Amino acid sequence: PSPSTYSTGRKDRDNTCQSSPGLTVDPLKLKALSIGLFKELKILLIKVDSAGRQTFNISEVEGKTVPLSEININNTAAEVIRACKGAKVNGKFKESYLLPTLSVKPNNAMKTCIPRDKLNPPTPSIYLESKRDAFSPVLLQFCTDPKNAVTVIRGLAGSLRLNLGLFSTKSLVEANAEHAVEVRTQVQQPADENWNLNGSTQTWLCESSRSHTTIAKYAQYQASSFQESLQEEKESEDEEEENEEQTKTPDPSASDQKAGKIIKFGTNIDLSDPKRWKPQLQELLKLPAFMRVESGNNMLSLVGHTILGMNSVQLYMKVPGSRTPGHQENNNFCSVNINIGPGDCEWFAVHEHYWKDINRFCEKHRVDYLTGSWWPVLEDLYSANIPVYRFIQRPGDLVWINAGTVHWVQAVGWCNNIAWNVGPINAYQYQLALERFEWNEVKKVKSIVPMIHVTWNVARTIKITDQDTFKMIKHCLMQSMKHIQILRNQLVAAGKKICYQSRVKDEPAYYCNECDVEVFDMLFVTSENSSKKTYVVHCEDCARAKSQSLSGVVVLEQYRIEELMRTYDTFSLVSLTS
Numbered sequence: 240p241s242p243s244t245y246s247t248g249r250k251d252r253d254n255t256c257q258s259s260p261g262l263t264v265d266p267l268k269l270k271a272l273s274i275g276l277f278k279e280l281k282i283l284l285i286k287v288d289s290a291g292r293q294t295f296n297i298s299e300v301e302g303k304t305v306p307l308s309e310i311n312i313n314n315t316a317a318e319v320i321r322a323c324k325g326a327k328v329n330g331k332f333k334e335s336y337l338l339p340t341l342s343v344k345p346n347n348a349m350k351t352c353i354p355r356d357k358l359n360p361p362t363p364s365i366y367l368e369s370k371r372d373a374f375s376p377v378l379l380q381f382c383t384d385p386k387n388a389v390t391v392i393r394g395l396a397g398s399l400r401l402n403l404g405l406f407s408t409k410s411l412v413e414a415n416a417e418h419a420v421e422v423r424t425q426v427q428q429p430a431d432e433n434w435n436l437n438g439s440t441q442t443w444l445c446e447s448s449r450s451h452t453t454i455a456k457y458a459q460y461q462a463s464s465f466q467e468s469l470q471e472e473k474e475s476e477d478e479e480e481e482n483e484e485q486t487k488t489p490d491p492s493a494s495d496q497k498a499g500k501i502i503k504f505g506t507n508i509d510l511s512d513p514k515r516w517k518p519q520l521q522e523l524l525k526l527p528a529f530m531r532v533e534s535g536n537n538m539l540s541l542v543g544h545t546i547l548g549m550n551s552v553q554l555y556m557k558v559p560g561s562r563t564p565g566h567q568e569n570n571n572f573c574s575v576n577i578n579i580g581p582g583d584c585e586w587f588a589v590h591e592h593y594w595k596d597i598n599r600f601c602e603k604h605r606v607d608y609l610t611g612s613w614w615p616v617l618e619d620l621y622s623a624n625i626p627v628y629r630f631i632q633r634p635g636d637l638v639w640i641n642a643g644t645v646h647w648v649q650a651v652g653w654c655n656n657i658a659w660n661v662g663p664i665n666a667y668q669y670q671l672a673l674e675r676f677e678w679n680e681v682k683k684v685k686s687i688v689p690m691i692h693v694t695w696n697v698a699r700t701i702k703i704t705d706q707d708t709f710k711m712i713k714h715c716l717m718q719s720m721k722h723i724q725i726l727r728n729q730l731v732a733a734g735k736k737i738c739y740q741s742r743v744k745d746e747p748a749y750y751c752n753e754c755d756v757e758v759f760d761m762l763f764v765t766s767e768n769s770s771k772k773t774y775v776v777h778c779e780d781c782a783r784a785k786s787q788s789l790s791g792v793v794v795l796e797q798y799r800i801e802e803l804m805r806t807y808d809t810f811s812l813v814s815l816t817s
């Protein structure tokens with residue numbers, strides 16, 4: 240991503256003092272230093288004013304500084320900034336956005352050893368008595384409860400009178416026959432097995448090759464696969480010389496037995512375009528708010544732009560055996576999946592608590608947990624004392640995958656599914672999203688959700704009533720402010736110019752061109768091709784890797800520090816009674 244426009248903006252206030260005070264006493268420098276200090280005091284007074292206070296705080300005028308190590312979310316933004324200015328940070332300042340003491344994970348309840356017969360826990364399945372029950376806050380509470388890894392809402396489409404026919408293969412072809420479909424070519428096998436290429440042993444690696452087609456062409460494949468299966472069944476019945484009546488649909492489990500058949504899975508079909516998919520997307524507005532693609536309490540609705548497949552709908556077209564390998568959602572967000580039918584899907588799910596164990600299995604089998612394709616060998620999980628939810632999703636059933644749940648899915652019959660992500664703003668979801676944000680950085684994997692950008696947007700727009708959620712978000716804002724201010728100090732001390740360039744409407748969040756880390760507020764921009772006027776954003780590390788002194792790098796600042804301070808100070812816990 241690169242900004243399309245660029246202007247030098249207003250010269251930054253701090254740049255008027257470009258040299259850092261030296262150790263030797265030089266009368267000229269001393270004079271410069273005193274001017275600098277005088278200016279700093281003036282800035283402090285302005286900040287007090289902008290925070291909306293009526294009176295001067297004498298200690299603030301005197302510049303009483305809380306040490307950076309003692310700063311916490313009870314401090315004002317002015318105190319945080321002053322602590323940063325007073326701190327001596329050598330080299331890069333790097334601290335977690337999370338505070339371990341604020342964790343809300345239900346870990347302790349799960350440390351006990353689980354007896355073998357309890358490793359197949361029943362999947363929470365909800366049967367709604369009436370349409371009204373779907374909109375009850377109890378349903379939201381249940382689905383987002385950290386203890387519930389997965390919830391199946393049986394027959395939700397029926398209860399809400401959703402017209403799933405709009406997503407049938409026939410309707411999809413009629414709507415957009417030439418629409419792009421990504422194809423995964425896979426080997427059909429029983430859902431609880433995963434054999435290596437020569438079929439000698441079970442393994443975790445589950446590779447598939449990728450190609451592309453259209454909805455019309457995949458529809459043809461899906462239909463002929465169904466017809467073939469009918470035919471095969473008929474022939475096998477003839478061979479067995481059975482005189483039973485012909486069943487209406489082929490038995491998918493019969494074709495399951497024949498391992499080795501090559502199948503095609505139509506995946507990641509983008510239904511984001513509201514013009515092309517108007518009736519389909521409109522139908523989904525009948526869902527309860529917390530399950531909708533867009534809603535007020537959804538972090539993904541605060542990103543400010545489309546993230547394909549996350550805050551937009553994706554469609555999957557399947558034949559029996561089509562596999563979605565094991566994964567957690569991007570940044571551990573929740574996901575919603577509706578089976579359109581006519582066939583069923585089989586699901587496997589493991590609570591977030593065990594993701595590191597599964598990660599270890601992936602390492603052992605030399606497949607990358609975050610970016611690779613793997614299908615857990617069930618016996619491995621049971622022997623590691625990991626409980627696995629296993630259930631069938633029938634047409635009209637909605638599967639709610641809670642934050643961080645590891646899951647893998649296989650089509651039992653011929654069916655289509657629609658799915659998207661949601662990020663309900665609660666402490667558990669927020670914590671897991673930030674944890675994965677930081678883990679992704681360690682593993683050099685892009686965080687599809689720009690969590691720092693989203694966190695500031697949450698603080699600006701959402702009233703938080705839950706104390707745990709509030710503290711976690713406030714802490715992240717504080718850490719973000721610390722990172723920015725210390726970086727600013729270092730740049731200014733080194734005489735580097737910082738150019739303010741306000742964000743424009745719909746401007747995306749930025750990522751480093753080299754390492755894919757989110758770059759928030761302070762962008763290190765280079766001009767890669769001066770004639771084409773393309774600008775490339777880097778993080779500080781990658782910019783310095785190219786040039787330690789940042790020569791040829793323009794530092795853009797997208798928010799005034801005062802603006803961030805105001806957001807931080809204004810963000811407070813809202814009591815439900817007020």
Ligand SMILES: [Zn+2]
Nearest residue numbers: 751754778781
């Ligand atoms: Zn980078």
